[in-house]
Amino acid sequence: MRRKPKFYTRLHNKQKPETPSRTVSTLRSRPTMAELSPLTRLFVKISDSLSEEDLRNLRAILAREGLGQGKVEQATPHEMFNMLEADNRIGKGNLGFLVQVLRSLKKGKLAEEAELVQQQERREEVEKVAAKYKASVEAAISKITQKVEALKSEITATAENCEQVEKEIQQHYKRLISKLQLEEQEMITRVQRVNRDREGELKDKMETELKKTKEAEISVQKMLDCKDDTEALVLRQDMEERFKKLSLQESDDRSGEGLTKVTFQPCSLSQVSGGSLSVFAGFSIDVQEPAVESLPCSVTVTTNKADLTGGDVAPQIEVTSPQGKTTLIQTTAHTGPPLAAGKGQTSRVRRVWGGEWRPQESGKHTLRVCMGGKKDLSSLTVDVGSNNPVLRFGQRGSQQGQFDGPRDVAVRGDRLYMYVADTWNQRVQVFDLSGKFCSSFSTTTNPGSLAVQTNGTIVVRSLKEVKTFSPSGKLVHKFPLGEYCTDPYGLAVQRDGRVVIADPDKHSIFLFEADGTLVKQVGGQGQGEGQFDKPRFVCVDKEDNIIVADKINHRVQVFDKNLNFKHKFGQKGRQPQNMIGPNGVSADSRGNIVLANIGEKSGDDVGGIKHSKKLQVFRPDGTWVSTISSDGDKLKRPHGVAVTEDGHVFVADTGHNCIRKYRYM
Incomplete structure (x- = not known):
């Protein structure tokens, strides 16, 4: 049962007759007019001001606007307000339709009051949003301030750290220099000691040799002075012995040359290191x-x-x-x-x-x-952040820019137009890529799928017919599908005008010439290559390859332009790369495939990624790229999709009667 809006409940309670059993406190607990919201008070005033003639005129207006004669014929004002709100015609901050109705009923003052209430509610909504964004901005500023303070602290800490390390380096090299100076003095002292010791030794040896020479000189003089031959012979033998010893001593002294040389072997400067400096590259x-x-x-x-x-x-x-x-x-x-170079630096x-x-x-x-x-x-x-729509427009209704069960979308990239199959309103609506309404034309029957050719021709599958319209919306050609198809659904058009149709009831894909002549049928229920289980939507890529969303098999199958099988990808599952009920499908000029999953069955107001209602992007070979969950604006029943050349995709959501636009690349 549809939940009744608050204003209706209050009005309904207000009209209940009081019973004697009610206490005074119970009566006092009922809200007074002053305690009601401005919107509720407005509805009460309108209800109280309507005469029987006003009620008849109101019922006639609402019947013309699509609420149905049977619904409004016996409805009270309160029930009619309830219908308008349920149909999204009126609501908080959205009273434009009510203002028009009041003016039609010649209730000028009430219309002005409705406009004031609408302005006030919109102002309150703006203030609420402004307060929210103000809080977000203040939070962002606070974070930036904290980050700046953290950077300042880091600068101070870095300066203090470098200053301390510089002192440590200076102290270390002072100790190192002191140690080297001490070692230098020790080496010099050792050399000087060697010099002194060697000098004393050589001087003693020199004195010994001089003494020997003196003794030899005395012996020679004695021999010269001797007159006795026998004594002279003895002296001569003694002299020969002395000369022999001197000759041997001279030979020994020559063999000892170089023994007094002192050498110094310095260590390599590359082997001398006062320490190491480690810097962790931040x-x-x-x-x-x-x-x-x-x-x-x-x-x-x-x-x-x-x-x-x-x-x-x-x-x-x-x-x-x-x-x-x-x-x-x-x-x-x-x-x-x-980096800026300092003085003398590169x-x-x-x-x-x-x-x-x-x-x-x-x-x-x-x-x-x-x-x-x-x-x-x-x-x-x-x-x-969640990948939420960059644009959303439309609601249930029959006016311009409103929809009733939109099933499919198509984009004409060269002219920047987007076309919507507005199914139950039996029309195609045309918008620019910013969602601005441009035009519409009737399809006479319910359109379920459409495609746009490069020359601007719009091809529509409407019930069991394929209809071709001129860019201005004039019907120029049509051909029937009933001979081959029992439940035609998605449609795609190749560059040469050939038409591809998906039939979920026959689990098949059909290829027709532009005049309606059947070229080929592929399919049959099953899980094999070229078999399907309720395929709904199809598209063609820039090479006219045919891409099929095989819904109940939870996969995508790709065929060449003549419906010969090429490859398949996808499987059922709850992981981001898995599929549940692939529905709408579109391919961009780079070959990327964008897929809408209709997901599992859920309550009327439940959707989103939790139930696998999502968009997916795949490369031409079936490699998964990404999944769009749209958690901030949940998809309800996504159907047809269409991509733009700037990396966006439009999605027709029949559950919310709207069109959403996402960035996917």
């Missing part, structure tokens, strides 16, 4: 743009010193997700900005590396620098 990590789930962003690693990391080794970035899963980002060297370059990061979930991630076996050289916490 790194900083920076994410160049806001990190958003499923979208690529640039991450840089910069050294805080110049040329402290030589060689070809590049750092890696280890990323830890909110769930504790770790991945590695590889980096490559970039050219860093030059300009140096700071080392910079860069890599691409595509976070796969929202929430707080931790990035750490790893290099040379060392981890956590620097870290950064990044709060990754």
